[in-house]
Amino acid sequence: MLSAAGFGASPLLIQLAVQHFPPWTLGALRSALGLPLLLIAAGLLGRQRRPDAHDLVTALVGGVLVVSIPFVSMAAGMQYIPSGMGGMLYTTMPLFTMGLAALFLKDEPATLEQGIRIAVGIVGVLLIAGPGLIADGLGQAGLGAALTLISPLSYAAGNVWFRRRRKMQPMILAALMFAVGTVTVWPAALLIDGLPQVQPSAAVIASLAALVVLATVAPNLLNYALVQQAGANKAALAMFLMPGFSVVFGMLFRGERLPILAFVGLALVIAASAARLPRRWRTRPQRS
Template structure:
Protein backbone atom coordinates (compact mmCIF):
# COMPACT_ATOMS: atom_id res chain seq x y z
CA UNK A 1 0.00 0.00 0.00
CA UNK A 2 1.39 3.46 -0.86
CA UNK A 3 2.81 5.33 2.14
CA UNK A 4 0.54 8.40 1.77
CA UNK A 5 -2.54 6.17 1.75
CA UNK A 6 -1.30 4.29 4.81
CA UNK A 7 -0.74 7.59 6.59
CA UNK A 8 -4.19 8.94 5.72
CA UNK A 9 -6.03 5.74 6.67
CA UNK A 10 -4.14 5.48 9.95
CA UNK A 11 -4.88 9.10 10.87
CA UNK A 12 -8.52 8.76 9.81
CA UNK A 13 -8.94 5.67 12.00
CA UNK A 14 -7.46 7.37 15.04
CA UNK A 15 -9.51 10.50 14.27
CA UNK A 16 -12.74 8.52 14.11
CA UNK A 17 -12.23 7.23 17.65
CA UNK A 18 -13.48 10.41 19.32
CA UNK A 19 -16.64 10.47 17.19
CA UNK A 20 -17.37 6.79 17.85
CA UNK A 21 -16.61 7.15 21.56
CA UNK A 22 -19.06 10.05 21.72
CA UNK A 23 -21.73 7.99 19.98
CA UNK A 24 -21.17 4.87 22.10
CA UNK A 25 -20.97 6.59 25.47
CA UNK A 26 -24.53 7.78 24.98
CA UNK A 27 -25.53 4.12 25.49
CA UNK A 28 -22.72 2.58 27.56
CA UNK A 29 -21.24 4.09 30.75
CA UNK A 30 -17.49 4.85 30.42
CA UNK A 31 -16.15 1.89 32.41
CA UNK A 32 -18.41 -0.56 30.60
CA UNK A 33 -17.53 0.89 27.21
CA UNK A 34 -13.79 0.67 27.98
CA UNK A 35 -14.19 -2.96 29.09
CA UNK A 36 -16.13 -3.87 25.94
CA UNK A 37 -13.58 -2.10 23.74
CA UNK A 38 -10.71 -4.07 25.26
CA UNK A 39 -12.57 -7.41 25.43
CA UNK A 40 -13.77 -7.31 21.81
CA UNK A 41 -10.41 -6.11 20.52
CA UNK A 42 -8.50 -8.87 22.34
CA UNK A 43 -9.44 -11.87 20.13
CA UNK A 44 -8.81 -9.81 17.00
CA UNK A 45 -5.28 -9.01 18.14
CA UNK A 46 -4.68 -12.65 19.14
CA UNK A 47 -5.64 -13.70 15.60
CA UNK A 48 -3.33 -11.06 14.10
CA UNK A 49 -0.47 -12.15 16.38
CA UNK A 50 -1.03 -15.78 15.33
CA UNK A 51 -1.01 -14.89 11.64
CA UNK A 52 2.35 -13.12 11.94
CA UNK A 53 4.08 -16.37 12.86
CA UNK A 54 5.07 -18.43 15.90
CA UNK A 55 5.15 -16.50 19.16
CA UNK A 56 7.77 -16.95 21.87
CA UNK A 57 6.70 -17.72 25.40
CA UNK A 58 6.88 -14.49 27.42
CA UNK A 59 9.51 -14.15 30.12
CA UNK A 60 8.81 -12.55 33.50
CA UNK A 61 10.41 -9.39 32.11
CA UNK A 62 7.86 -9.47 29.26
CA UNK A 63 4.99 -10.05 31.68
CA UNK A 64 5.94 -6.97 33.69
CA UNK A 65 6.21 -4.97 30.48
CA UNK A 66 2.76 -6.10 29.37
CA UNK A 67 1.05 -5.50 32.73
CA UNK A 68 2.32 -1.93 33.08
CA UNK A 69 1.67 -1.28 29.39
CA UNK A 70 -1.88 -2.60 29.68
CA UNK A 71 -2.61 -0.18 32.52
CA UNK A 72 -0.99 2.89 30.92
CA UNK A 73 -1.93 2.30 27.26
CA UNK A 74 -5.27 0.46 27.45
CA UNK A 75 -7.05 0.64 30.81
CA UNK A 76 -6.51 4.29 31.77
CA UNK A 77 -6.82 5.84 28.27
CA UNK A 78 -9.89 3.79 27.32
CA UNK A 79 -11.74 4.81 30.50
CA UNK A 80 -10.65 8.45 30.57
CA UNK A 81 -11.39 9.06 26.87
CA UNK A 82 -14.83 7.49 27.15
CA UNK A 83 -15.57 9.55 30.27
CA UNK A 84 -14.30 12.78 28.72
CA UNK A 85 -16.17 12.37 25.45
CA UNK A 86 -19.46 12.54 27.35
CA UNK A 87 -18.96 16.28 27.74
CA UNK A 88 -16.83 17.72 24.92
CA UNK A 89 -17.09 17.88 21.11
CA UNK A 90 -15.53 15.26 18.86
CA UNK A 91 -12.99 17.67 17.39
CA UNK A 92 -11.92 18.94 20.78
CA UNK A 93 -11.26 15.38 21.91
CA UNK A 94 -9.02 14.84 18.89
CA UNK A 95 -7.10 18.04 19.57
CA UNK A 96 -6.54 17.13 23.21
CA UNK A 97 -5.40 13.62 22.32
CA UNK A 98 -2.86 15.11 19.90
CA UNK A 99 -0.96 16.45 22.93
CA UNK A 100 0.43 12.95 23.51
CA UNK A 101 3.78 13.59 21.74
CA UNK A 102 4.23 16.71 23.88
CA UNK A 103 3.66 14.75 27.10
CA UNK A 104 6.05 12.06 25.80
CA UNK A 105 8.70 14.71 25.22
CA UNK A 106 8.37 16.02 28.77
CA UNK A 107 8.27 12.61 30.48
CA UNK A 108 11.22 11.35 28.43
CA UNK A 109 13.28 14.33 29.58
CA UNK A 110 12.39 13.51 33.19
CA UNK A 111 12.79 9.73 33.25
CA UNK A 112 15.09 8.65 30.41
CA UNK A 113 18.81 9.01 31.12
CA UNK A 114 19.72 8.84 27.44
CA UNK A 115 17.30 11.68 26.61
CA UNK A 116 18.31 14.38 29.13
CA UNK A 117 16.48 17.68 29.32
CA UNK A 118 17.92 20.47 27.17
CA UNK A 119 17.17 24.15 26.72
CA UNK A 120 15.58 23.34 23.36
CA UNK A 121 13.25 20.82 24.99
CA UNK A 122 12.34 23.29 27.72
CA UNK A 123 11.36 25.88 25.11
CA UNK A 124 9.35 23.34 23.13
CA UNK A 125 7.54 22.12 26.24
CA UNK A 126 6.74 25.69 27.26
CA UNK A 127 5.32 26.44 23.80
CA UNK A 128 3.33 23.21 23.90
CA UNK A 129 1.87 24.03 27.31
CA UNK A 130 0.68 27.37 25.95
CA UNK A 131 -0.98 25.43 23.13
CA UNK A 132 -2.70 23.09 25.58
CA UNK A 133 -3.98 26.10 27.54
CA UNK A 134 -5.39 27.61 24.35
CA UNK A 135 -7.16 24.35 23.48
CA UNK A 136 -8.47 23.54 26.94
CA UNK A 137 -8.68 27.01 28.44
CA UNK A 138 -12.01 28.24 27.02
CA UNK A 139 -13.90 25.22 28.39
CA UNK A 140 -12.18 25.38 31.76
CA UNK A 141 -12.73 29.14 32.12
CA UNK A 142 -16.35 29.03 30.99
CA UNK A 143 -17.35 25.94 32.92
CA UNK A 144 -14.71 25.34 35.60
CA UNK A 145 -15.10 21.74 36.68
CA UNK A 146 -18.57 21.61 35.20
CA UNK A 147 -19.29 19.44 32.20
CA UNK A 148 -16.93 20.98 29.62
CA UNK A 149 -14.13 21.49 32.12
CA UNK A 150 -14.48 18.00 33.53
CA UNK A 151 -14.57 16.50 30.05
CA UNK A 152 -11.39 18.37 29.11
CA UNK A 153 -9.57 17.28 32.27
CA UNK A 154 -10.63 13.64 31.88
CA UNK A 155 -9.65 13.56 28.21
CA UNK A 156 -6.18 14.96 28.92
CA UNK A 157 -5.53 12.01 31.25
CA UNK A 158 -5.57 9.75 28.19
CA UNK A 159 -2.63 11.25 26.22
CA UNK A 160 -0.69 11.72 29.47
CA UNK A 161 -1.13 8.04 30.36
CA UNK A 162 -0.29 6.95 26.82
CA UNK A 163 2.88 9.08 26.96
CA UNK A 164 3.82 7.40 30.24
CA UNK A 165 3.39 4.07 28.48
CA UNK A 166 5.68 5.17 25.66
CA UNK A 167 8.39 6.12 28.14
CA UNK A 168 7.90 2.80 29.96
CA UNK A 169 8.37 0.84 26.73
CA UNK A 170 11.49 2.85 25.95
CA UNK A 171 13.03 1.52 29.18
CA UNK A 172 12.06 -2.11 28.50
CA UNK A 173 13.35 -4.83 26.20
CA UNK A 174 11.49 -4.95 22.88
CA UNK A 175 8.71 -7.52 22.34
CA UNK A 176 6.89 -8.78 19.26
CA UNK A 177 4.43 -5.89 18.71
CA UNK A 178 1.20 -7.83 18.17
CA UNK A 179 1.91 -10.15 21.08
CA UNK A 180 2.50 -7.04 23.19
CA UNK A 181 -0.75 -5.47 21.99
CA UNK A 182 -2.77 -8.63 22.66
CA UNK A 183 -1.25 -8.92 26.12
CA UNK A 184 -2.06 -5.30 26.92
CA UNK A 185 -5.67 -5.74 25.81
CA UNK A 186 -5.88 -8.82 28.06
CA UNK A 187 -4.58 -6.78 31.00
CA UNK A 188 -6.97 -3.95 30.13
CA UNK A 189 -9.92 -6.32 30.04
CA UNK A 190 -9.03 -7.99 33.35
CA UNK A 191 -8.35 -4.64 35.05
CA UNK A 192 -11.38 -2.72 33.81
CA UNK A 193 -14.17 -5.31 33.63
CA UNK A 194 -14.56 -5.98 37.40
CA UNK A 195 -14.50 -2.24 38.12
CA UNK A 196 -17.11 -1.70 35.39
CA UNK A 197 -19.42 -4.16 37.12
CA UNK A 198 -18.92 -2.42 40.47
CA UNK A 199 -19.08 1.20 39.24
CA UNK A 200 -21.58 0.96 36.38
CA UNK A 201 -23.50 -2.08 37.49
CA UNK A 202 -25.42 -4.23 35.04
CA UNK A 203 -26.09 -2.13 31.95
CA UNK A 204 -29.44 -2.75 30.29
CA UNK A 205 -29.05 -1.93 26.60
CA UNK A 206 -31.15 -3.29 23.76
CA UNK A 207 -28.67 -4.71 21.19
CA UNK A 208 -30.02 -2.95 18.10
CA UNK A 209 -28.27 -3.13 14.76
CA UNK A 210 -27.17 0.50 15.10
CA UNK A 211 -25.68 -0.08 18.54
CA UNK A 212 -23.79 -3.19 17.45
CA UNK A 213 -22.49 -1.31 14.40
CA UNK A 214 -21.10 1.70 16.29
CA UNK A 215 -19.54 -0.54 18.94
CA UNK A 216 -17.84 -2.79 16.37
CA UNK A 217 -16.81 0.28 14.37
CA UNK A 218 -15.11 1.70 17.48
CA UNK A 219 -13.21 -1.54 18.09
CA UNK A 220 -12.37 -2.52 14.51
CA UNK A 221 -12.07 0.71 12.54
CA UNK A 222 -10.98 3.12 15.29
CA UNK A 223 -8.87 0.88 17.56
CA UNK A 224 -7.43 -2.28 16.01
CA UNK A 225 -7.20 -1.24 12.34
CA UNK A 226 -5.39 2.10 12.82
CA UNK A 227 -2.87 0.44 15.13
CA UNK A 228 -2.17 -2.24 12.51
CA UNK A 229 -1.93 0.40 9.79
CA UNK A 230 0.38 2.52 11.92
CA UNK A 231 2.60 -0.52 12.54
CA UNK A 232 2.73 -1.16 8.78
CA UNK A 233 3.57 2.52 8.27
CA UNK A 234 6.46 2.29 10.74
CA UNK A 235 7.81 -0.76 8.94
CA UNK A 236 7.43 0.82 5.51
CA UNK A 237 8.37 4.44 6.08
CA UNK A 238 9.93 4.72 9.54
CA UNK A 239 8.80 5.98 12.94
CA UNK A 240 9.07 9.69 12.07
CA UNK A 241 6.71 9.32 9.12
CA UNK A 242 4.31 7.22 11.20
CA UNK A 243 4.25 9.90 13.89
CA UNK A 244 2.63 12.25 11.38
CA UNK A 245 -0.59 10.28 11.82
CA UNK A 246 -0.96 11.74 15.32
CA UNK A 247 -0.68 15.26 13.91
CA UNK A 248 -3.22 14.56 11.15
CA UNK A 249 -5.64 12.88 13.55
CA UNK A 250 -7.22 16.10 14.94
CA UNK A 251 -8.07 17.23 11.43
CA UNK A 252 -10.11 14.09 10.86
CA UNK A 253 -11.71 14.41 14.31
CA UNK A 254 -12.81 17.96 13.50
CA UNK A 255 -14.04 16.88 10.05
CA UNK A 256 -16.04 13.95 11.42
CA UNK A 257 -17.51 16.11 14.17
CA UNK A 258 -18.56 18.70 11.59
CA UNK A 259 -20.05 16.14 9.18
CA UNK A 260 -21.85 13.87 11.65
CA UNK A 261 -22.55 16.08 14.67
CA UNK A 262 -22.58 19.60 13.20
CA UNK A 263 -19.87 20.71 15.65
CA UNK A 264 -18.06 24.05 15.60
CA UNK A 265 -14.87 24.80 17.53
CA UNK A 266 -13.40 28.19 18.49
CA UNK A 267 -10.52 29.45 16.37
CA UNK A 268 -8.31 29.77 19.44
CA UNK A 269 -8.36 25.97 19.79
CA UNK A 270 -6.85 25.60 16.31
CA UNK A 271 -4.12 28.08 17.25
CA UNK A 272 -3.39 26.01 20.35
CA UNK A 273 -3.24 22.83 18.29
CA UNK A 274 -0.75 24.47 15.92
CA UNK A 275 1.51 25.32 18.88
CA UNK A 276 1.27 21.77 20.25
CA UNK A 277 2.18 20.26 16.88
CA UNK A 278 5.03 22.73 16.39
CA UNK A 279 6.40 22.00 19.86
CA UNK A 280 6.12 18.23 19.42
CA UNK A 281 7.50 17.99 15.89
CA UNK A 282 10.03 20.83 15.69
CA UNK A 283 13.66 19.97 15.09
CA UNK A 284 16.67 22.20 15.18
CA UNK A 285 18.35 23.07 11.85
CA UNK A 286 21.10 20.60 10.90
CA UNK A 287 23.75 23.29 11.22
CA UNK A 288 22.80 23.91 14.86
CA UNK A 289 22.73 20.19 15.62
CA UNK A 290 26.26 19.82 14.20
CA UNK A 291 27.56 22.61 16.43
CA UNK A 292 26.07 20.90 19.49
CA UNK A 293 27.82 17.59 18.71
Protein backbone atom coordinates in the same frame (compact mmCIF):
# COMPACT_ATOMS: atom_id res chain seq x y z
CA MET B 1 -3.77 8.41 5.89
CA LEU B 2 -5.84 5.34 6.74
CA SER B 3 -4.08 4.97 10.07
CA ALA B 4 -4.69 8.63 10.89
CA ALA B 5 -8.32 8.37 9.79
CA GLY B 6 -8.88 5.38 12.06
CA PHE B 7 -7.34 7.10 15.06
CA GLY B 8 -9.17 10.32 14.15
CA ALA B 9 -12.53 8.55 14.09
CA SER B 10 -12.12 7.26 17.64
CA PRO B 11 -13.35 10.42 19.47
CA LEU B 12 -16.54 10.50 17.39
CA LEU B 13 -17.18 6.77 17.75
CA ILE B 14 -16.45 6.89 21.48
CA GLN B 15 -18.89 9.78 21.79
CA LEU B 16 -21.57 7.74 20.01
CA ALA B 17 -20.90 4.55 21.97
CA VAL B 18 -20.78 6.23 25.38
CA GLN B 19 -24.41 7.26 24.85
CA HIS B 20 -25.28 3.58 25.29
CA PHE B 21 -22.54 2.32 27.63
CA PRO B 22 -21.11 4.05 30.73
CA PRO B 23 -17.36 4.88 30.48
CA TRP B 24 -16.03 1.95 32.54
CA THR B 25 -18.25 -0.55 30.71
CA LEU B 26 -17.30 0.90 27.32
CA GLY B 27 -13.59 0.68 28.17
CA ALA B 28 -14.02 -2.94 29.23
CA LEU B 29 -15.96 -3.85 26.10
CA ARG B 30 -13.46 -2.11 23.85
CA SER B 31 -10.52 -4.07 25.25
CA ALA B 32 -12.38 -7.40 25.53
CA LEU B 33 -13.74 -7.29 21.97
CA GLY B 34 -10.46 -6.07 20.51
CA LEU B 35 -8.42 -8.83 22.16
CA PRO B 36 -9.50 -11.78 19.95
CA LEU B 37 -9.01 -9.71 16.80
CA LEU B 38 -5.45 -8.87 17.83
CA LEU B 39 -4.77 -12.53 18.65
CA ILE B 40 -5.97 -13.52 15.19
CA ALA B 41 -3.78 -10.84 13.61
CA ALA B 42 -0.76 -12.02 15.63
CA GLY B 43 -1.35 -15.58 14.45
CA LEU B 44 -1.63 -14.53 10.82
CA LEU B 45 1.66 -12.65 11.02
CA GLY B 46 3.55 -15.86 11.67
CA ARG B 47 5.10 -17.58 14.62
CA GLN B 48 5.50 -15.32 17.65
CA ARG B 49 8.08 -15.62 20.38
CA ARG B 50 6.65 -16.87 23.64
CA PRO B 51 6.72 -14.05 26.22
CA ASP B 52 8.80 -14.56 29.34
CA ALA B 53 8.40 -13.06 32.82
CA HIS B 54 10.10 -9.80 31.80
CA ASP B 55 7.70 -9.44 28.86
CA LEU B 56 4.68 -10.10 31.09
CA VAL B 57 5.72 -7.32 33.46
CA THR B 58 6.21 -5.00 30.48
CA ALA B 59 2.72 -5.83 29.20
CA LEU B 60 1.14 -5.60 32.66
CA VAL B 61 2.28 -2.04 33.34
CA GLY B 62 1.91 -1.06 29.68
CA GLY B 63 -1.63 -2.43 29.57
CA VAL B 64 -2.70 -0.26 32.50
CA LEU B 65 -1.05 2.86 31.05
CA VAL B 66 -1.92 2.40 27.37
CA VAL B 67 -5.27 0.55 27.48
CA SER B 68 -7.02 0.63 30.85
CA ILE B 69 -6.60 4.30 31.77
CA PRO B 70 -6.90 5.86 28.27
CA PHE B 71 -9.93 3.80 27.26
CA VAL B 72 -11.89 4.78 30.37
CA SER B 73 -10.76 8.41 30.67
CA MET B 74 -11.35 9.11 26.97
CA ALA B 75 -14.86 7.65 27.19
CA ALA B 76 -15.57 9.73 30.29
CA GLY B 77 -14.25 12.93 28.71
CA MET B 78 -16.08 12.53 25.41
CA GLN B 79 -19.41 12.78 27.25
CA TYR B 80 -18.85 16.52 27.68
CA ILE B 81 -16.80 17.97 24.81
CA PRO B 82 -17.00 17.95 20.98
CA SER B 83 -15.32 15.01 19.31
CA GLY B 84 -13.09 17.33 17.28
CA MET B 85 -11.73 18.87 20.45
CA GLY B 86 -11.11 15.38 21.81
CA GLY B 87 -8.94 14.64 18.78
CA MET B 88 -7.05 17.89 19.26
CA LEU B 89 -6.37 17.19 22.92
CA TYR B 90 -5.13 13.68 22.16
CA THR B 91 -2.47 15.19 19.90
CA THR B 92 -0.70 16.38 23.07
CA MET B 93 0.63 12.84 23.58
CA PRO B 94 4.04 13.49 21.92
CA LEU B 95 4.37 16.63 24.04
CA PHE B 96 3.73 14.70 27.26
CA THR B 97 6.12 11.98 26.09
CA MET B 98 8.88 14.53 25.58
CA GLY B 99 8.42 15.97 29.06
CA LEU B 100 8.23 12.59 30.83
CA ALA B 101 11.24 11.30 28.90
CA ALA B 102 13.30 14.25 30.11
CA LEU B 103 12.29 13.44 33.69
CA PHE B 104 12.69 9.66 33.71
CA LEU B 105 15.07 8.61 30.93
CA LYS B 106 18.78 9.09 31.56
CA ASP B 107 19.66 8.83 27.88
CA GLU B 108 17.16 11.56 26.93
CA PRO B 109 18.10 14.42 29.28
CA ALA B 110 16.38 17.78 29.30
CA THR B 111 17.67 20.42 26.88
CA LEU B 112 16.89 24.08 26.28
CA GLU B 113 15.11 23.06 23.09
CA GLN B 114 12.82 20.71 25.01
CA GLY B 115 12.03 23.39 27.56
CA ILE B 116 11.01 25.82 24.82
CA ARG B 117 8.95 23.21 23.00
CA ILE B 118 7.16 22.14 26.17
CA ALA B 119 6.39 25.76 27.07
CA VAL B 120 4.96 26.42 23.59
CA GLY B 121 2.96 23.19 23.78
CA ILE B 122 1.47 24.13 27.14
CA VAL B 123 0.29 27.42 25.64
CA GLY B 124 -1.31 25.41 22.84
CA VAL B 125 -3.11 23.13 25.29
CA LEU B 126 -4.42 26.15 27.18
CA LEU B 127 -5.75 27.64 23.94
CA ILE B 128 -7.55 24.38 23.09
CA ALA B 129 -9.00 23.66 26.52
CA GLY B 130 -8.84 27.11 28.10
CA PRO B 131 -12.12 28.61 26.81
CA GLY B 132 -14.09 25.68 28.24
CA LEU B 133 -12.22 25.82 31.54
CA ILE B 134 -12.73 29.57 31.86
CA ALA B 135 -16.39 29.50 30.90
CA ASP B 136 -17.34 26.36 32.77
CA GLY B 137 -14.59 25.74 35.34
CA LEU B 138 -14.77 22.07 36.24
CA GLY B 139 -18.29 21.90 34.92
CA GLN B 140 -19.08 19.81 31.87
CA ALA B 141 -16.69 21.31 29.29
CA GLY B 142 -13.84 21.77 31.76
CA LEU B 143 -14.29 18.32 33.23
CA GLY B 144 -14.43 16.77 29.78
CA ALA B 145 -11.18 18.44 28.72
CA ALA B 146 -9.45 17.42 31.96
CA LEU B 147 -10.60 13.80 31.68
CA THR B 148 -9.62 13.63 28.01
CA LEU B 149 -6.12 14.92 28.75
CA ILE B 150 -5.58 12.00 31.14
CA SER B 151 -5.57 9.70 28.08
CA PRO B 152 -2.57 11.18 26.21
CA LEU B 153 -0.73 11.71 29.51
CA SER B 154 -1.16 8.05 30.45
CA TYR B 155 -0.25 6.92 26.93
CA ALA B 156 2.90 9.06 27.10
CA ALA B 157 3.82 7.44 30.41
CA GLY B 158 3.41 4.09 28.67
CA ASN B 159 5.78 5.18 25.90
CA VAL B 160 8.42 6.09 28.48
CA TRP B 161 7.86 2.75 30.23
CA PHE B 162 8.41 0.85 26.98
CA ARG B 163 11.57 2.85 26.32
CA ARG B 164 13.00 1.54 29.59
CA ARG B 165 12.08 -2.08 28.84
CA ARG B 166 13.39 -4.71 26.41
CA LYS B 167 11.65 -4.62 23.04
CA MET B 168 8.81 -7.06 22.38
CA GLN B 169 7.02 -8.20 19.24
CA PRO B 170 4.37 -5.48 18.69
CA MET B 171 1.38 -7.74 18.07
CA ILE B 172 2.06 -9.92 21.10
CA LEU B 173 2.56 -6.82 23.24
CA ALA B 174 -0.70 -5.32 21.96
CA ALA B 175 -2.65 -8.52 22.61
CA LEU B 176 -1.23 -8.87 26.14
CA MET B 177 -2.03 -5.24 26.91
CA PHE B 178 -5.63 -5.67 25.75
CA ALA B 179 -5.84 -8.74 28.00
CA VAL B 180 -4.59 -6.62 30.90
CA GLY B 181 -7.13 -3.94 30.02
CA THR B 182 -9.92 -6.49 30.02
CA VAL B 183 -8.94 -8.04 33.36
CA THR B 184 -8.36 -4.72 35.13
CA VAL B 185 -11.32 -2.71 33.81
CA TRP B 186 -14.12 -5.30 33.91
CA PRO B 187 -14.23 -5.67 37.73
CA ALA B 188 -14.29 -1.90 38.16
CA ALA B 189 -16.97 -1.61 35.47
CA LEU B 190 -19.19 -4.12 37.26
CA LEU B 191 -18.62 -2.39 40.59
CA ILE B 192 -19.13 1.19 39.33
CA ASP B 193 -21.56 0.80 36.41
CA GLY B 194 -23.22 -2.51 37.28
CA LEU B 195 -24.42 -4.91 34.62
CA PRO B 196 -24.97 -3.31 31.20
CA GLN B 197 -28.57 -2.17 30.77
CA VAL B 198 -28.60 -1.80 26.99
CA GLN B 199 -30.99 -3.11 24.38
CA PRO B 200 -28.84 -4.71 21.63
CA SER B 201 -30.30 -2.66 18.78
CA ALA B 202 -28.65 -2.29 15.39
CA ALA B 203 -27.45 1.22 16.29
CA VAL B 204 -25.81 0.02 19.51
CA ILE B 205 -24.08 -2.92 17.83
CA ALA B 206 -22.95 -0.78 14.89
CA SER B 207 -21.45 1.96 17.07
CA LEU B 208 -19.60 -0.55 19.26
CA ALA B 209 -18.37 -2.62 16.30
CA ALA B 210 -17.15 0.49 14.47
CA LEU B 211 -15.29 1.66 17.58
CA VAL B 212 -13.58 -1.69 18.13
CA VAL B 213 -12.82 -2.57 14.51
CA LEU B 214 -12.37 0.75 12.69
CA ALA B 215 -11.01 2.97 15.48
CA THR B 216 -9.12 0.52 17.69
CA VAL B 217 -7.85 -2.65 16.03
CA ALA B 218 -7.55 -1.49 12.40
CA PRO B 219 -5.46 1.66 13.06
CA ASN B 220 -3.20 -0.32 15.39
CA LEU B 221 -2.58 -2.90 12.67
CA LEU B 222 -2.10 -0.18 10.06
CA ASN B 223 0.30 1.64 12.36
CA TYR B 224 2.24 -1.60 12.85
CA ALA B 225 2.54 -2.01 9.07
CA LEU B 226 3.51 1.65 8.73
CA VAL B 227 6.32 1.30 11.27
CA GLN B 228 7.61 -1.78 9.46
CA GLN B 229 7.53 -0.11 6.04
CA ALA B 230 8.40 3.53 6.76
CA GLY B 231 9.93 3.64 10.23
CA ALA B 232 8.76 4.91 13.59
CA ASN B 233 9.34 8.61 12.89
CA LYS B 234 7.19 8.68 9.78
CA ALA B 235 4.56 6.54 11.49
CA ALA B 236 4.36 9.16 14.24
CA LEU B 237 3.09 11.66 11.65
CA ALA B 238 -0.28 9.88 11.84
CA MET B 239 -0.74 11.43 15.30
CA PHE B 240 -0.48 14.92 13.80
CA LEU B 241 -2.97 14.09 11.03
CA MET B 242 -5.44 12.57 13.51
CA PRO B 243 -7.05 15.84 14.74
CA GLY B 244 -7.78 16.94 11.17
CA PHE B 245 -9.87 13.83 10.65
CA SER B 246 -11.48 14.23 14.08
CA VAL B 247 -12.57 17.79 13.26
CA VAL B 248 -13.90 16.82 9.82
CA PHE B 249 -15.81 13.81 11.19
CA GLY B 250 -17.26 15.97 13.98
CA MET B 251 -18.41 18.58 11.46
CA LEU B 252 -19.92 16.03 9.08
CA PHE B 253 -21.68 13.75 11.54
CA ARG B 254 -22.30 15.95 14.60
CA GLY B 255 -22.48 19.46 13.15
CA GLU B 256 -19.64 20.61 15.43
CA ARG B 257 -18.01 24.03 15.13
CA LEU B 258 -14.87 24.74 17.16
CA PRO B 259 -13.49 28.19 18.10
CA ILE B 260 -10.56 29.56 16.13
CA LEU B 261 -8.43 29.57 19.31
CA ALA B 262 -8.63 25.77 19.38
CA PHE B 263 -7.03 25.57 15.94
CA VAL B 264 -4.33 28.05 16.94
CA GLY B 265 -3.63 25.92 20.01
CA LEU B 266 -3.49 22.77 17.88
CA ALA B 267 -0.94 24.42 15.58
CA LEU B 268 1.22 25.29 18.59
CA VAL B 269 1.00 21.74 19.97
CA ILE B 270 1.99 20.22 16.63
CA ALA B 271 4.83 22.74 16.22
CA ALA B 272 6.07 22.03 19.75
CA SER B 273 6.00 18.28 19.15
CA ALA B 274 7.52 18.20 15.66
CA ALA B 275 9.53 21.36 14.98
CA ARG B 276 13.31 21.42 15.36
CA LEU B 277 15.11 24.40 16.84
CA PRO B 278 18.72 25.49 16.11
CA ARG B 279 21.38 22.95 17.08
CA ARG B 280 22.87 25.15 19.81
CA TRP B 281 19.60 24.84 21.76
CA ARG B 282 19.62 21.03 21.67
CA THR B 283 22.41 20.50 24.13
CA ARG B 284 21.95 19.71 27.79
CA PRO B 285 22.30 22.79 30.00
CA GLN B 286 25.67 22.87 31.77
CA ARG B 287 25.63 22.83 35.55
CA SER B 288 27.40 25.68 37.26
